[in-house]
Amino acid sequence: MEKVIEVRNLVKKFGSFVANDHLNFDVYQGEIFGFLGANGAGKTTAMKILCGLSSPTSGEAKVASFDIYKETEKVKRNIGYMSQKFSLYEDLTVAENIRFFSGVYGISPADRKEKQDKLLKDLGLESARDSLIGSLPLGWKQKLAFSVAIFHDPKIVFLDEPTGGVDPITRRKFWDLIYEASDRGITVFVTTHYMDEAEYCNRVSIMNAGRIEALDTPENLKKQYSAKNMDEVFLKIARNVD
Amino acid sequence: MISIQHISKSYKEVQAITDISLEVQKGELFGLIGPDGAGKTTLMRILMTLLIQDEGTATMNGFDIIKDYKKIRNMVGYMPGRFSLYQDLTVEENLNFFATVFKTTVSENYDLIRDIYIQIEPFKKRLAGKLSGGMKQKLALSCALIHKPEILILDEPTTGVDAVSRKEFWEMLKNLQQKGITILVSTPYMDEAMLCNRVALMQKGKVLDIDTPRNLVDGYTRKLYAIRSNDMHRLILDLRSYEKTDSAYAFGQYLHVTGKDDEVEATEFENYLMRKNHEDLEVHDIAPTIEDVFMELLQDTIV
Numbered sequence: 001m002e003k004v005i006e007v008r009n010l011v012k013k014f015g016s017f018v019a020n021d022h023l024n025f026d027v028y029q030g031e032i033f034g035f036l037g038a039n040g041a042g043k044t045t046a047m048k049i050l051c052g053l054s055s056p057t058s059g060e061a062k063v064a065s066f067d068i069y070k071e072t073e074k075v076k077r078n079i080g081y082m083s084q085k086f087s088l089y090e091d092l093t094v095a096e097n098i099r100f101f102s103g104v105y106g107i108s109p110a111d112r113k114e115k116q117d118k119l120l121k122d123l124g125l126e127s128a129r130d131s132l133i134g135s136l137p138l139g140w141k142q143k144l145a146f147s148v149a150i151f152h153d154p155k156i157v158f159l160d161e162p163t164g165g166v167d168p169i170t171r172r173k174f175w176d177l178i179y180e181a182s183d184r185g186i187t188v189f190v191t192t193h194y195m196d197e198a199e200y201c202n203r204v205s206i207m208n209a210g211r212i213e214a215l216d217t218p219e220n221l222k223k224q225y226s227a228k229n230m231d232e233v234f235l236k237i238a239r240n241v242d
Numbered sequence: 243m244i245s246i247q248h249i250s251k252s253y254k255e256v257q258a259i260t261d262i263s264l265e266v267q268k269g270e271l272f273g274l275i276g277p278d279g280a281g282k283t284t285l286m287r288i289l290m291t292l293l294i295q296d297e298g299t300a301t302m303n304g305f306d307i308i309k310d311y312k313k314i315r316n317m318v319g320y321m322p323g324r325f326s327l328y329q330d331l332t333v334e335e336n337l338n339f340f341a342t343v344f345k346t347t348v349s350e351n352y353d354l355i356r357d358i359y360i361q362i363e364p365f366k367k368r369l370a371g372k373l374s375g376g377m378k379q380k381l382a383l384s385c386a387l388i389h390k391p392e393i394l395i396l397d398e399p400t401t402g403v404d405a406v407s408r409k410e411f412w413e414m415l416k417n418l419q420q421k422g423i424t425i426l427v428s429t430p431y432m433d434e435a436m437l438c439n440r441v442a443l444m445q446k447g448k449v450l451d452i453d454t455p456r457n458l459v460d461g462y463t464r465k466l467y468a469i470r471s472n473d474m475h476r477l478i479l480d481l482r483s484y485e486k487t488d489s490a491y492a493f494g495q496y497l498h499v500t501g502k503d504d505e506v507e508a509t510e511f512e513n514y515l516m517r518k519n520h521e522d523l524e525v526h527d528i529a530p531t532i533e534d535v536f537m538e539l540l541q542d543t544i545v
Binding site: 041161168170172175234 | 474494
């Protein structure tokens with residue numbers, strides 16, 4: 001399978017503080033990769049590097065086969081990003097948001113028109129085209145935010161706590177979208193504090209104090225740590241008890 | 243200890259909360275459980291006398307939240323959802339500041355915060371803005387407690403906090419409850435509902451149900467199955483397209499599935515899924531979680 005993220009001995013220091021300590025991992029095409037860790041474990045730092053927003057102190061990494069030191073612009077063009085905090089502009093309409101993000105990602109107006117029609121039809125949001133994002137129900141907003149994040153057909157989409165504060169049904173519907181994207185071959189790199197969601201990933205890495213302490217399928221991690229679910233695995237690793 | 247009668251509040255055209263009534267007993271750990279937009283923050287701000295309700299009344303320890311607002315502010319500790327301490331003051335300075343505002347001193351009430359504060363004391367000279375998420379949370383809780391309140395109101399203290407820090411935080415709350423403090427806490431995490439004495443399940447400004455978590459779970463009468471196979475995504479799609487399935491949702495490593503009118507047997511699901519070539523198939527009865535209960539209540543209200 002094709003590797004879409006390759007990370008080798010990645011180190012990021014802030015002064016004497018080591019935020020990322022020799023990270024090594026690969027992520028494959030179409031994979032749902034869960035990137036877990038306690039607050040302050042170094043997830044955000046690593047994610048910023050992989051998104052081309054920050055340079056590592058040492059080590060190597062390629063994202064969508066582009067070098068994260070020299071080709072950050074190409075990296076950015078080939079990834080999508082969504083978080084609970086930053087997704088769409090509330091005071092723009094659905095169509096205006098799509099137009100804005102299409103512009104950012106260099107999609108031509110003709111392509112945009114066609115893709116937008118299809119997108120709104122698929123999501124059943126045709127009637128909401130000219131509604132302000134702020135006026136939409138949360139479930140719709142989420143669907144749309146995710147669709148906009150992958151509107152330019154990126155190789156990888158980074159989801160930073162995409163389901164925080166969302167009701168349990170909407171949260172599960174969001175995972176349907178993640179599975180669909182993965183079926184289409186888009187790699188999904190996702191962080192979450194919901195440990196049940198860790199079970200939905202193909203593979204999960206767990207960071208602690210700047211290092212990746214564990215990386216495997218949820219099934220194997222549960223076996224390795226003799227845990228009945230991912231919550232227990234996480235607690236064992238993050239609390240450093242065996 | 244807290245009595246809320248028919249409280250409603252709207253912001254211009256948005257109805258934030260509608261006709262909420264509930265009682266919190268002295269010494270109780272009471273949870274407001276619901277997603278963003280449920281009205282949890284609005285209700286807490288009204289109780290904290292920071293917002294005025296459109297309709298209804300509420301009292302805390304017998305004091306009216308409008309007439310006696312000054313008494314209430316002295317009696318209640320509040321931890322808002324957004325980190326609201328002074329980022330450019332140190333840990334120690336923040337604590338002293340809040341103590342002084344309430345005309346007390348840190349040493350006077352140190353007993354109450356010791357267990358919590360001791361964990362951040364090594365960083366007392368650090369600016370609050372430079373603390374990690376878990377440490378900020380502990381400092382905010384210490385500041386909310388420094389005037390020895392009888393009631394503690396905590397607005398989503400564990401949102402965005404990792405699973406380990408969340409567990410620690412709830413242990414701290416249990417300890418405070420032991421000291422006789424009445425606690426009203428809100429959270430979007432369903433699993434935390436189980437840690438409360440009683441909860442109000444909220445959605446879109448309304449209370450859907452109020453009870454002990456145990457009673458809520460026991461009150462769930464539907465026949466619930468846990469189902470898994472080696473291809474979970476295909477499993478969920480196949481189950482949803484099955485005419486006898488009512489609902490199928492992912493719950494960690496299993497799907498939780500209900501049948502139409504609860505008249506579908508486990509073997510029917512099993513046979514159907516075997517015909518669909520699912521391997522390593524497992525179908526068995528399962529006891530509901532509070533999340534199943536909440537989702538059942540939500541079914542009608544969600545698009």
